[in-house]
Amino acid sequence: MHTPTSYEKTKPFANALARLLEQQHPELVVSDMKKALRVGKVLVDWSQNDEHKTTVSVYSLRARERPTVSTPVTWEEVERVLTKKDPNLVVFEADDVLKRADKMGDVFEPVLMLKQKLPELADMLAAGGVGEEEKLEIAAHAEARAQQMSRKVERRGPPPQEASPKRSKPAMKRAARPRSAKTAATPVKKKRKV
Template sequence: MAPITEVEGRRLALSNLEKVLYPATGFTKAEVLHYYATVADVLLPHLRERPVSFLRYPDGPDGQVFFTKNVPPGTPDWVTTAEVPRSEGPARMVLVQDLPSLMWAANLVTEFHTHQWLIGTPGQADRIVFDLDPGAPATIVHCCEVAVWLRDRLAADGIEAYPKTSGSKGLHLLAAVRGASSDRVSEYAKGLAVEAEKAMPGLVLHRMTRSLRPGKVFVDWSQNAARKTTATPYTLRARAEPLVSAPVTWEEVEDCRAPDRLALRAPDIAPRLQDYGDLLAPLLDPGHAGTLP
């Protein structure tokens, strides 16, 4: 029987604590739960009021991996859910609003993915995101070069961008925006991706065409669409090691000379939080939101 623990007055059954989820390092389910409890104070503000899609990998990244968007069967009645509009009809999704909900969701063994809008204003973007995805032999080193160009281009429009690793092989660029629909933000993001390709034609690609990807950085602007989601800051990823989609400093981006320099794992995050706090905290401050031109 799964041990029962109490989290802020909520009773949770935490299962299979000794199961190894990351075989390359022996990282267990118990360590996954400990990681999420450790980063809860910085993770939760990026989850609150955002419908969550779960990419679940209950037997580790080598087992079955599947997306769950609707409220999973067996969800406790104290977990907040909300109706979300979709083109095929409304659906009910989970909102991870507090520590008990976070630990319940972490027990499902999941990556957290969220939209670029809040539940109160679906389709009204409060963030813009660029997913920089390298096609081998390009690496995150090349993504960093593109990220610096995009940072400066966004700054020219009065928008301040912040980087985080994807937790895989690429880099994400995030900025807070206001007063624009998801469609408008997508249009603006596509325009910048096209500009980047014109400025760095040997390096950047704004189209997803697989045959064009080798050696290029694909600037994926499409995740700004209202229906799309992006890996939430501080989420673990379903990879061979417990890699995290983690904020990094611009100095680290500018100084990146080797792909493993920005490979951040669960044990790395607590010391970084002590040193830096939440590098993405400005995204949560309406005063830092830019306005699209």
């Protein structure tokens, strides 16, 4: 957004937007984290709007056996996925992303340059064609959920600062040893004493 705002404003806004989208497109969108409800739908995860939450940044490698890259996509690519019903069209590995950047440039760059203000919740709901009664219900629910989530975080406290664990010299040598992409995502198995 590149303009001043706070989690106290973004969380209820994101929750209300998620509920609005879910209400308008119940066959496509869900705002509840329950896995059973999410099958075949897009989860609008409004709860990530919190200072104590983490999310992977663009162009980050995922630590998996096949290390894919968190890659921004264009609307045309989204349309192609929908048309061909093939989500693998937007799954990229490191080499793919480098070739793509050479060809297309950084498709995320406009997001970094764009300055925008968060609309008022009521304006956003009105633009979505929501009536006064629904508007009040969605806004009240969004505010209540945001407060509930904030209280959970307050009870837990901020995430602990990562302390550097004490390691034995062999463990330090193993950690310093370069690993292939396949083994980088695979946990090291301990040897059993015989």
